[in-house]
Amino acid sequence: MCGITGWISFERELRAERDTLDAMTETMDCRGPDDRGVWANGPAALGHRRLAIIDLPGGRQPMSVEAGGRTVALVYSGETYNFTELKAELAARGHRFTTDSDTEVVLHGYLEWGEAVAERLNGMYAFAIWDERVQRLVMIRDRMGIKPFYYYETADGVLFGSEPKAILANPLARRSVSLDGLRELFTMVKTPGHAVWDGMKEVEPGTVVTVDRGGLRTHTYWTLETRPHEDDRATSIAHVRELLDDIVRRQLIADVPRCMLLSGGLDSSALTALAAQQLGEVGHQVRSFAVDFVGQTENFVADELRATPDTPYVHDVARTSGTVHQDIVLDAQALADPEVRAKVIRARDIPMGFGDMDASLYLLFKAIREHSTVALSGESADEVFGGYKQFFDEDARAADTFPWLVKFAEQFGDDSGLLRPDLTAALNVPAYVKDSYDTAVAGVQRLDGESDFEYRMRKICNLHLTRFVRILLDRKDRASMAVGLEVRVPFCDHRLVEYVYNAPWSVKSFDGREKSLLREAARDVLPQSVYDRVKSPYPSTQDPKYAIALQGHAKDLLAQPSHPVFDLVDREGLRRAAEVSGPQIHQASRRGLERTLDLAIWLDLYKPEVKLA
Template sequence: MCGLAGVVSGFGVKQEISDGLRNMLAVIRHRGPDGEGVWLDERRPVGLGHVRLAIIDPEHGKQPMVTEDGRYIVVFNGAIYNYLELRRELVGKGHPLHSYSDTEVLLYAYREWGESFVDRLVGMFAFAIWDKHDQKLFCARDRIGIKPFYYHFDGQRLLFASEIKAILADPSVKAQANTQGLQDYLTFQFCLNEKTLFKGIEKLEPGYCLSATYDGSNQLRIQVRQYWDLHYHIDEEHDERYFIDTLAGLIDDSVRLHMRSDVPLGAHLSGGLDSSAIVCLAARMLNGEQIKTFTGAFAEGAQFDETAYAKDVSSFAGTAYNEIYIPAGNELSEVLPRLMYYMDEPLAGPGVIPQYYVSRLASQHVKVVMGGQGGDELFIGYARYMAAYLEKCLSGAIYQTADQNRYAVSLESIVPNLPLLATYQPMLQGLWKDGLFGPRDQRYFSLVDRSGGVSHLFNQDAIRGQCGYSPFESFQRIFNRDELHSLVNQMTYFDLKGSLPALLHVEDRTSMAASIESRVPLLDHRIVEFMATVPPNIKFAGGRMKHLFKESIRSAVPTSIFERKDKMGFPTPLTQWTKGPARDFVRDTLLSQRARERGLFNVEAVERALASESEFGRVVWGLLNLELWHRVFIDGDMKPSGV
């Protein structure tokens, strides 16, 4: 795990490029405290920079790395888990690999197979390769979006980096709010597609690559294209037992590959099914060697404490158990601006806070940590999936249309699993208060749209500007993609493209802020592709959440975890904090003269919202993040104290 940066320009001198790169690297040094390097082209104003967290072959993996003939140069962030297999193949073809670094494998794989080599990679990655001979840059990001890649192109200069703040370190790039990104954030609490909250800075989307070349008039041209997408070729030939057994084998192999490391390795352990499965499978492969696990909890009450389940798993798997109780809200005024700086954008939910603390705990013991991220999106683990299907089944029963869809789920079949929704009455009330039995896209949008009931808190002219942008239309283009076959595939496909990259953004930043590498075995693209082949009526049979996944790891986890019905999803006592020890910080931030002059908020409405926030509400969180983001980046408070 590392950080990369680069400049490809139509003008400039070596010293300017070098100084600019070092400024970019300085703000992402937390991503790579083990080393720093800069490479400059002799013919063009081109430079690549890298900060390194040494994981695989620590002695020989220094970057930027250059091929023996000097033609190709790479900077790389991530991990290629099948690097040993690829290395054997490349050596067999005569390539002069001298190390066991996955970076060297990636570099020579490009030399052997060209741009198509990304199809051979199993791993998480973002990289840039410069071809000195052809004067061409080739960059790519992994299929799922585990590793980040941002860029700014003004028609003459291309700047790219692992974090947005590195691009903002260049004096030519001014931090400005992107109104389309703001609308996405207010709707979803993340930005869709290539958008960021910064005008002029885009993210390379998961499964995309970028090329930069010079034309005949020395003008720099860039091209962005998609090299991978998820295809739903439904397998009608096999039964449920086949899918369970195949999934079990894929997960087992993924965990095995993800354990490849030349430095100490541990695992997050929340007490939920996903992280517990990873821990138990990994422990089984260590042949008696203890794996270290890391658990977080809050002292605010039993509803925020899952340590009993985590300890059950630790005892069952024989791990070295470590836990941290997240400090009370009196630290929020310090930690939240610091996290905003590391995050670049105000994404996802307050779970970022415990993730940060648990990552800091892990960094005291290991350099690599595995987790269960992605299980809910892949294996159908969110209550909103059940809520959407309940409405669909009601419609089918009332209008007698249930048998018109090949992969339909009947109302009768899901009844035994409806108790899952007992604690989700507010979600159901929100779903049904404004409509019922409408088009699929409108109904699921209502479940993921977080803007309902908060529009009065904002100055709409300041948020929307003159762009005429519709987050719902962006949502539709993803959700209504052809050949998804069923509602469950539409929902999970949108989450794969939307909410999951946002969660992975948090995973990347919280781990990198602590200078450790985070790995997510469940998001091996082979597992993702396999799940897309499973018939919807098997993978969501009778509305059974995570049915195939649970059956595939049944024998690996303790019974208490397998049969658990009350998984919390790492809830954070945010409302207790914002109405208790952090009350003054929240009010001083949102009701300050600075916030009033910014003109984003209807301050009187915000004041009322502060008093009425529900226990697990996200309104205050969204407002607070947005104001702090403006302060840290738009106002220029780039580096809060303590960072």
């Protein structure tokens, strides 16, 4: 998996900047606890921290080859699941390999096909290649944006890294955030390319960015395209199953212990069952892990989002598929721990979180890492197959905004009353969201003859796959890599995404339920309880002690009247939220407490210059 970073400076000799390169590289130590490496020559410097997954002794980086008397060097993060086939093709073309790693295959693929190597890769990846032959840096990110990748233009080149913290370790990068960055923090839209930090950008999914003395250029090699879907329902179901079997088989490949993230929902249960079936054929047993909270199952209270607790369904799947299962049970004290909150913020580099759901995800991954190095997740199935409530809600379908925002405040609480009134006015978040939405839907292609309703549903599906899913993929990557755990996301295989995206909504939801195609494709391996279960999101604790602990931390913050968080947050609003009483604090108050505490810790850790004008 790994963490990558680098620096291109056409006016410097970067071998003399080793201390700075080392500092940038070491920010990635959590992403790569197994090894480190740096390479520098002339205007280029590359750094790498390795999480060894495939070919443990042979995949060291930066990796380089000599071509025409010049060096081509690579730093790579991720996994290429079709590297065996590509290696055979390249060997037939005369390439010789000295390792069994997918990294070397990608490097030789670049020597053979140049930037077009990206079009041949099946996987999740972010990598940078310095080509001395043409004095050019090539940065490539996977199609769905599974692996993060950031860059920062300088006067004479560029800085890059898997995470902003690698770039911010270089003195050339400003630690500043303007109003536009704050707008991105207080919306749920994930503007493509936006990195919150001033001057910093993301390499967009499916994109190649090149840098040479002539400047920086971008090229899109993959985008979500509208195409006719000719298959009937039965053929569509069968093809989805065929793809899933192939995807799971590929993504189970690793030279380290693997496991499954199991929630008891349709998505993770289907993957777990298929993995158990495939590994069972060779006499192996699947390990599975689930998150739970002390007393949650016994005292569960149904709400609009979650009708049932996860644990009974998790155990049904574990029994049916014969997994070696473990529940990771967390208490309110651990979820509210300021040290855990700080680790989550440090992992994300920004205070854009999901409260206790971020803390529990981090703690879940930390516990799993004691047993496994690779985990397969059901993330993204809701975006691919249409699993969220907003896909079926008439108000969300009709709204001229991102459909997940229509009832977001009602379901999760909102930030109203959190920020100072003058800052709220300056941000004008509604206008920002409208502009982002208009830009997003303008690029959705309509199929010839597509009905108004089908086109509307196509736009909703597109928005989830090009905006919403990237928020969740980034969250998953940062929380897992903060503890050195590689999480793979089979439902983001681009073949599956392309196929299901173009299936009409009438096929995606042929029985009137969410994720009909997936449910039927996996019907034979699922317990009946899971087949019948209604979608339930990632769990959130219902323990009142969690909110009470947040109030205590908020009161500690209020006792520091000069804290810079009060340049952003309304002090009296925080005071009111800290004093709400009752057996369970209202969701909106709890969200406000979480967001404020996140902001305070971010300001303490990063000390950014926040420009409010």
